[in-house]
Amino acid sequence: MLGIDIGGSGIKGAPVDPDGGAFTRERFRIETPRPARPKPVAKVIAEIVRHFGWDGPVGVTYPGVVVDGVAMSAANVSKRWLGVDAAALFADATGCETTVLNDADAAGVAEMRLGAGRGRSGTVVLLTLGTGIGSALFTDGVLVPNTEFGHLQIDGRDAELRASARARTEEGLSWAKWAKRLGVYLRHLEGLISPSLIIVGGGVSRKAERFLPLIEGVRAEIVPARLVNNAGIVGAAMAAAAAHPAETAEPAPHAARSAGATGGRQREVGTAEAAR
Numbered sequence: 001m002l003g004i005d006i007g008g009s010g011i012k013g014a015p016v017d018p019d020g021g022a023f024t025r026e027r028f029r030i031e032t033p034r035p036a037r038p039k040p041v042a043k044v045i046a047e048i049v050r051h052f053g054w055d056g057p058v059g060v061t062y063p064g065v066v067v068d069g070v071a072m073s074a075a076n077v078s079k080r081w082l083g084v085d086a087a088a089l090f091a092d093a094t095g096c097e098t099t100v101l102n103d104a105d106a107a108g109v110a111e112m113r114l115g116a117g118r119g120r121s122g123t124v125v126l127l128t129l130g131t132g133i134g135s136a137l138f139t140d141g142v143l144v145p146n147t148e149f150g151h152l153q154i155d156g157r158d159a160e161l162r163a164s165a166r167a168r169t170e171e172g173l174s175w176a177k178w179a180k181r182l183g184v185y186l187r188h189l190e191g192l193i194s195p196s197l198i199i200v201g202g203g204v205s206r207k208a209e210r211f212l213p214l215i216e217g218v219r220a221e222i223v224p225a226r227l228v229n230n231a232g233i234v235g236a237a238m239a240a241a242a243a244h245p246a247e248t249a250e251p252a253p254h255a256a257r258s259a260g261a262t263g264g265r266q267r268e269v270g271t272a273e274a275a276r
Contacts, residue, residue: 003237004060008131013048016237021114037078042093049094058096059240061103061232065146069100076132099240104128105145106235108136115226122196129202133160159185165204179214186218201225
């Protein structure tokens with residue numbers, strides 16, 4: 001299945017073996033349009049699909065709340081996304097049936113099946129630290145979608161404005177100062193949901209040794225994501241595979257499928273099944 005991850009700086013995709021999570025071709029990345037409005041982003045999605053010569057189902061992540069394929073929030077992208085049927089938009093742009101889910105939920109699905117959360121029961125939360133803070137919540141392996149814990153209010157501000165990876169870079173914070181801010185956020189989150197495991201993802205997780213050991217006062221085990229920044233692509237592909245179980249791993253060699261969004265119920269089933 002082809003998985004595509006919409007990020008704040010880049011949109012990247014790759015065909016994925018949904019059983020093992022391995023990329024079957026090299027990842028392809030294009031800069032995220034500025035501003036990241038629906039139509040320009042859809043054009044990039046279509047370009048990635050063409051790059052791989054793909055005509056089968058596609059899984060795409062969106063950096064915000066997604067309900068039945070519709071974008072319901074737009075914290076770190078253009079407000080023009082609000083109310084847009086992203087699944088239909090991408091399907092029309094690519095000619096491929098499309099499953100759309102929250103980006104952190106996709107990363108969490110991949111980490112729970114193949115990464116740091118594999119085999120873990122109880123309450124597990126994955127946090128993606130990047131342009132903002134994305135979150136994915138699981139209880140005994142079952143996804144609770146669209147949690148958006150990056151928007152928890154701490155001292156009257158969204159937590160991600162102080163504790164995201166972008167905040168560290170833009171404010172020139174040392175790893176120690178940033179870890180202190182991250183610790184405040186994690187202790188606040190822990191007081192609300194009492195997780196047994198916190199998985200830290202996003203590109204910055206490659207440097208986990210620089211900040212995770214500096215976080216103090218958190219009871220839960222804190223570990224870096226194993227799939228690092230590829231988790232979103234893998235989780236998107238898993239969701240598409242779960243929504244289309246009859247599809248083969250390779251796209252059909254002849255006639256392209258007609259454009260059209262995957263049905264809402266099928267999208268929901270895809271996301272839920274991928275998390276199992």
